[in-house]
Amino acid sequence: MDPRLKNQRSEIEDRDDVILRASGIAKSYRMGDARVEVLRQVDLSIRRGEFVAIEGRSGSGKSTLLHILGALESIDGGSLSFQGRDYSRHTVQSSGMFARLATNRWTNRAKWGFLAAFMICSVVDRVSQDLDIRPLTIACLVAFHVLLFANLGVRLVQAVWADAMERPLARLRNREFGFVFQFYHLLPELNVLENTLLGRMIEHSWLNYWPRRRQLVQRATQVLRQLGLEHRLKHKPSQLSGGERQRVAIARALLNDPQVLFADEPTGNLDAETGRQIMALLEALHREQGQTIVMVTHDRAIARQADRVLLLKDGRLTVDTGPSTEKMCDGR
């Protein structure tokens, strides 16, 4: 590792206001029979109130890193901590041999094979006078049902298990983190106000939500007004422009006062002018409200608007420009 990079990192890590820390992060994906390593030993620390841009080419692993930091993606190795609390251990691990066997591709094929065999045997059994293949017919039917229910049972257990494991991560995503995606990712059935309130609806149960509804709606309306969307409250995402949709996504992310705002190519799907407006908005949030922002971009010009730029190349962090004290605010 570049000694200068190492010194900068240790300088940041020495400060006690580090909000997010990643060490030795490794991540790989299986593509057919090959395993592609996306991230290799990535170490990273982000201070409260910092605006960090992760820059890299397409396929360099920057979105994966953002998803990992945002508790949306599991890791193969390393550790993650938010405000000193480790959250890397909540990722779903291997489900056991039986589960793998029950949900295996070949087991699945065998299941439908048994069903087909049962149907063929039934027909042959009816048509043929000489062959007595009833035991085989019953065996095929039993085998099909055993595999079917084993598969269903394992998937049910997996779902329950995954839920138990991921619950702390879901809470983190709901209360501490906010996400802004390149493709906005708004629910088409909900209007602007409802999309903005989605996180709050998830946070509160039906009984808790209704007493607070007026207050939450007021708060959402206030955030949307700040973003210039007060006249679009009842509009559906399909009735909005790209820039407006992105602002709704930002409003949704901001409504829970996130500790960290993750932005994945927030201007990637917008024209230059709208992109500048969105960047100005993010910068204003950072400057005026001390919002911690981690942004992923492939555009160097946009990355330069951040306090600090991390360059990701072939799954490794190669350049860290370090904190620019004159740009960094004091934090919240």
Add this chain to the structure above:
Amino acid sequence: MYKLHLILKYLRKRRIAWVSLIAVMLCTTMVLVVISVMGGWLRMFRQSFNNIGGDIVVQGRSLVGFPHYQEMMERINRLPEVKATAPLVRALGLVNIGNQIRKGVEVIGYPPEIGEVNGFADSLHLRKGRKPVDFSLIRDMEYYPPPGYRGRDVRSWDGMIVGTGVVGLQKDRSGKIYRPSVMYRLPVDLTLLPISPDSSRIDIKETKRNFYWIVDDSNTGVFILDSNTVYVPFDTLQRDLEMSAGDDSPARASEIQIALRPGAKLEEVRDKIEAIVWQVREEKQIDARFPIMVRTWEDIHATFIGAVEKEKVLVTVLFAIISIVAIFLIFCIFYMIVVEKTRDIGIVKSVGATSMGVAGIFLGYGLVIGVLGAGLGLLAGWLIVHYINQIHEAIGYYMGVQVWNPEIYLFDKIPNTMNPHEVVLIVSVAIVASVLGALVPAIRAATLHPVEALRWE
């Protein structure tokens, strides 16, 4: 909160889910109507046959009946479980009603106390519910003697109660039976065939002819009875069939009908009555010419009740299979919705929804579809069952189709009541089936990886 919100949004916006709602509704309606009609038919059958035949019957197995029935009745009446007993005589006869209707009928001779034993009194039109049952002529009615009988005292003839079908009475479109007043002025010429018990073969003595006036009509609701039976006074029929007490032979009856008190156990009382019958038989030395058997009303109709019960089970199984198809339909539609909503699932998860929360959306969606579908199905089923006779008549009127043939189904009216237990069971099964149909898609939605879901194309 988001689950309920999204369920309601999806319900309103995803019209494809309405197909599963309609499937649940149709299945519920179909099963409710079929089970209600079949169950109602069985219930009606049981009630009607119990009502018209008493709880237990001592039957003479031959046309000549059996003697010493009074002694048997006297002892049977002493049993604490027995409410009332009445003898009756059955015979086959030929009627000529006012030279307009000539047909073979079953003739039943009822004593006045029959009203205490079965529901015959309630099936009458003019004398409905009147007990004891009487066959007296209608007061103030002018009876005109038929040709050849002028000058005779026609008012001394006995009264006859006819089954509504015997005189061709039918319900009109409003469900009421129109009775022409002339019907009660028609003389009935009844020809009977008395059979001697003293011969080794069927020995028909000379036929007996007797005249009656129609004094009332009986509508038991059992088509086969109403279309084929006439009722006359017990004593008259017993006399005409030469079953009355003679110098050297005791009086005979075809049956003794017995009504039990509420709570009495049929089989236990039947065994006691059987013992009494055997006791009298031995004491009075009733010989083999008079075979007697004691049966409950369920024993008598066991073959038919069993067949109807089996038919009901068969129809239930068939419709259960159709319902499984509906579950598959729900499964397919929900799977399609989950695939279509994969990105939405990723969005909801990225904003903090848990796997179970996501599964809850689709299970809740299935539950709402089930509740709404079953609710609408219940409403539609109730409307169809409630107005099934009117619907049947309308189909018959406009399309010329008669689905419910009273000659086959015994009753002239399609059962139109619902059993609350069956309704609760069917509606519950429909709701559970909807949730089950949504289970696999819900599990798939729950296990979707948020990032993969967000990248879904």
